[in-house]
Amino acid sequence: ATPTPEPEPTAIPEPTATPEPELADIVDTAVADGRFTTLVAAVEAAGLVETLKGEGPFTVFAPTDDAFAALPEGTVESLLLPENKQALTDILLYHVVSGKVMAADVVGLTSATTVLGKDLTITVTDGRVFLNDTVEVIITDIEASNGVIHVIDAVLLPPQ
DSSP: OOOOOOOOOOOOOOOOOOOOOOOOOHHHHHHHHSSOHHHHHHHHHTTOHHHHTSSOOEEEEEEOHHHHHTSOTTHHHHHTSGGGHHHHHHHHHTTEEESOOOHHHHTTOSEEEBTTSOEEEEEEETTEEEETTTEEEEEEEEEETTEEEEEESSOOOOOO
16 A cells, blocks of 8 residues: 655744734623624713723623613613603713722722712722622723723622
């Protein structure tokens, strides 16, 4: 039997310098992530897309779809109605802090003033960060071109 000839080795291309991938803005980052479809729909309904695509920097405490689903039944649908745009806008702005506040900085704070103008309290218990005592930051430091996203496990409702 004739041995099968060895295949020619494939030439390995010379490595080229890979540019750092451009970070997407906060909105596009949230869209691409896939866990924030309700948040993105809310941002669109409130007319805040342009704001959150703006220069910033912003720190967004982003509730997951599960966090929105945990609200009382009908809450999200109600907030998305045009007549509730202001309430929705207020809730969303209560999730945004001016500046890029990374997790390492958040743990040193006891409060942060949101873009809505109302404060969030920040507590650290056993290395876990909580906003307003009950909302936990579950994923930190998702960087975007115009700020940073921290993922939270519940929706923050501004004080009335």
